Amino acid sequence: MLDHSGPGRDPRSFTLPESGQLPATGDVWEPYRLLDRHGLRVEPVAVYFKDLLAADTPATTLRSYGNDLLR
Template sequence: MIEEGWPSREAALMVSLIGGLAETGDRYEPYRVLDESGTVEPVAAFFRDLLAAGRAESTVRSYEMDLLRWFRFLWAIEIPWDQATRVEARDFSQWMQVAGKQLSMCNRR
């Protein structure tokens, strides 16, 4: 259920493009999600497991792009990833909807 006052404050949030996705050239860890201080280790561990389970490198890259977006959102609202709740997930979804609309409007010029 969406609370009174939707969209939330996060819906109009400007998320910095901090961190990034680095291509490593390593078959066992082809990409890394990076924050300002280096590799985001929980993400790296998750993707090592995915690769070990036989997932395609392209699948891992796609998931890493999604997680980078999630981490950037969390960094912008100053919530550590391991403290994120359903509320942050909801706000992230709302932000994605608004940010996606803003990006598509910019592309219409």
């Protein structure tokens, strides 16, 4: 149970550090590329994305999954 009697945290002041990027590539075979904080491709995710594409998964799903991984 949450205790609301004390001074709580202000969610407006909560920020997460940037940990990577998910740029669109314009390539039909790799529509999005997950990059780490150093700008390097995250290879396990690249392999996973290729597997999803082979299963006829839409590129929008890859974008959604990539953004979830960044969170």
